[in-house]
Amino acid sequence: MLISSRFSSSFARGRPVWVWLAVVLLSGSFTGCGHPTDTSQNSQASLGLESQGLGAASSQLLKGDKYSQLTVEVGSVAGHEPAQATLDYLTTFLNARLNKPAGIVTVTGTSVPATGSGGLATTDLATIEAANRKSYSGDNNISVYIMFLDNHNTIDTADSKVLGLAYQSTSIAIFDDTISLESNASDHALVEKTVLVHEFGHLLGLVNIGTPMAGADHYDYTHNRGHCSNPLCLMNYAVNTSRLLTVFSGQVPTLDNACLADLRAAGGK
Numbered sequence: 001m002l003i004s005s006r007f008s009s010s011f012a013r014g015r016p017v018w019v020w021l022a023v024v025l026l027s028g029s030f031t032g033c034g035h036p037t038d039t040s041q042n043s044q045a046s047l048g049l050e051s052q053g054l055g056a057a058s059s060q061l062l063k064g065d066k067y068s069q070l071t072v073e074v075g076s077v078a079g080h081e082p083a084q085a086t087l088d089y090l091t092t093f094l095n096a097r098l099n100k101p102a103g104i105v106t107v108t109g110t111s112v113p114a115t116g117s118g119g120l121a122t123t124d125l126a127t128i129e130a131a132n133r134k135s136y137s138g139d140n141n142i143s144v145y146i147m148f149l150d151n152h153n154t155i156d157t158a159d160s161k162v163l164g165l166a167y168q169s170t171s172i173a174i175f176d177d178t179i180s181l182e183s184n185a186s187d188h189a190l191v192e193k194t195v196l197v198h199e200f201g202h203l204l205g206l207v208n209i210g211t212p213m214a215g216a217d218h219y220d221y222t223h224n225r226g227h228c229s230n231p232l233c234l235m236n237y238a239v240n241t242s243r244l245l246t247v248f249s250g251q252v253p254t255l256d257n258a259c260l261a262d263l264r265a266a267g268g269k
């Protein structure tokens with residue numbers, strides 16, 4: 001999950017059943033949540049890979065033996081669709097890291113009903129996903145579901161806002177309204193890309209949440225789980241707007257060598 005905070009940045013710690021992670025942009029941070037408690041609308045979701053905890057699908061996402069193709073299904077509330085450049089960036093990021101000989105397919109246009117203004121908890125996200133997700137893993141294809149939402153996360157405070165959330169093994173939620181509120185219009189695309197690839201990094205098991213550390217210990221023991229201790233890495237807990245514009249010169253941070261080594265050792269490129 002991406003969280004925006006004007007004063008500090010941190011990821012939320014994992015919890016039993018619901019696994020959720022957050023990164024702060026000092027204007028933004030990432031977070032992830034767990035799996036749905038009610039999947040009656042789709043028995044496949046309740047029984048399959050998609051219902052498992054964050055990091056559980058990391059090996060299957062990285063390797064190409066069982067699942068040679070990845071489908072990224074993108075759902076969005078009207079008026080909150082991601083920029084095509086954001087989706088193109090994600091595809092490039094994934095092609096560089098995943099072994100998918102049959103390719104990576106992005107499916108857009110799935111409509112998600114407006115959610116209102118009362119705030120969304122992780123259980124709400126799972127319910128929304130169960131009602132709207134169409135693509136599930138099977139045969140040679142593994143699927144990831146990403147939804148771009150209105151509304152905000154219920155853990156938001158006056159000083160800390162959730163921008164994005166990785167929850168369950170193949171699920172990501174992006175709070176587009178919050179990104180717009182917490183970033184200038186000119187910076188929206190940069191923040192949107194950063195939130196999305198950071199959260200996908202958690203689905204790939206980074207850091208040490210499904211994909212073991214392959215060499216040097218780069219786990220951040222000081223802050224919340226799932227993050228890299230290198231302050232210049234995409235998976236660091238404190239990815240903030242001012243650093244994106246200054247330290248990273250307006251570019252999306254990249255994975256450092258330690259994170260790349262983890263992914264390669266686990267079956268990625």
